[in-house]
Amino acid sequence: MLGRIGRWIDERAHLSELWQAQMVDYKVPKNLTFPYAFGIMAIVAFAIQIISGIFLTMYYQPNVHTAFDSANYTIMKEVPFMWLIRHVHAAGANFFLAIVYLHIFTGIYYNAYKKPRELTWIVGWVIYFVLLVTALTGYLLPWGQLSYWGMVVTAEIPTSIDSAPLIGSLKIGETISIWMKGGYEIGQITLGRFFGLHIWLLPLILLLLVSVHLYLVRAAGISNPEGREIDKKKEGVPFHPYMTLKEGAYVMGYLAVFFFFVFFYMHHFLPPDNYDPADPFKTPAHIAPEWYLLAYYTIFRSIPDKFLGFVAFNLTLVFLLILPFLDFSPLKSARNRPLFFIMFIVLVISSMALTILGTMPPTPTNAMLGLVFTAGLFAFFLSLPIISIIEWGWYKARGGEKQ
């Protein structure tokens, strides 16, 4: 009976043809390593955020007088199992970003941004950027002390433009800051618009971008950890069942770790300070942004000049965007590029150090260290053209194509 229903649908929707073409006849390199699973994990994390988010909107009230209570009383105490949904959403945001960072670093390591995958990288960068904004807007909604003051600080960042030499007098920064908040203070208007952006606009944009990203991955083919394009007929393995099962297993492992945190280790994702309602007249002693922004924050505050700090942290984002054009070496994958590998290590150490420094108080020593690791981060990006030129030399010496 079931089989007949299946056949009936298949004759009309041609699903098995689709499956055959997209999953079985789709050949991928057989030497894909574990880090290639971060992409699918990110998709799972995204799905978790959407599902848990939909349920949260049913009980959350985007109003400055009721937001805190709806999040911490209605959701956490009154409605059955909503505490679980909120835990999933709060921890999920952190896991999502963590996976995205791993995914980005994997892409850098294997040079997955090189021809013909530049566009995949650029769309990925936009996803990352929109994701940061999504996380930022969502963080304001519980209307706790950290939510509020974190946003006060974030909305002040654009005003650094106003301390620039010439353009400073135009007050562009203050204008941006006011447009972010919808007025001079963070209040009902800010909360309302952040709610709208967070639950509708930004997720829809993300959905669209992720689809484009996936399409582009398929269009260019999956990169190879060895750094060469495969002859799909001879060297590829069918996506199903080889990759589906392998990645399925990894995803199960990921979910196990995720739910361990959700049930037993939530205090970092719902910090105690945020269980105090927002008070515009009481700044908490320590306000630092969420961990996924700490590296930028350290760059920003280590540089003694406010405007230069602002430039430096935006430059980091720009470097990331134009990475495919900074690195024009004919070689792919850090496995074949010893010089690149060394600089990649510098990048990893610098970004981790910057993140850790962001949690520490801004003493002069920490500012010094911040500068050192900012230099390390920039050194990675700026060394790429040099390494590329050297590698072109090697490549030609070994009889590679003429440039």
Place this chain on the structure above:
Amino acid sequence: METSRRDLMGLAIGGLGVVGVLGVLYPIVKTLAPSAASLAGAMMEVDVASIPEGQVRVVSWKGKPVFVVKLPQGFQWTGKAKEDKNAKLLQGQDAYALIAVCTHLGCVPLWKPQGEAEFNYPVFHCPCHGGFYSPWGDNIAGPPPRPLHVPPQKRDGSKLVIGEPGFVKELT
């Protein structure tokens, strides 16, 4: 003939499309502009003559509480502050505005014209953790790390205009 007419049609339709898209985007983006209520608070005029000498009035500017201090004629202050940044900035003014947010943890200090505790001269006292400020907002004692912020302000006859550069140009 045939093609050029079609080209013209194409151009006209494309042009109309662009105008339409702009017409839709403009109001949508504009909804994010600051609200009228908020902008109305960007400038605050206070009639200084109506404040009794030696008294403080609390007004609101850009959503923050602001003290407007009116000093008596020939005001002498016998106390000593940790810094004199604000005093230098505001010297010679008989009325001026200070942001009424304690630089420690953000409470609103109280004006004590008769003094408070061991300070027997006019001070601002922050009740939350015992911060003390001079009448110019320089921190005297307690946990506040720096003087009260001073908003941009100018004097216009008997009016003090908060939010426009004058004898104080920028928020300090």
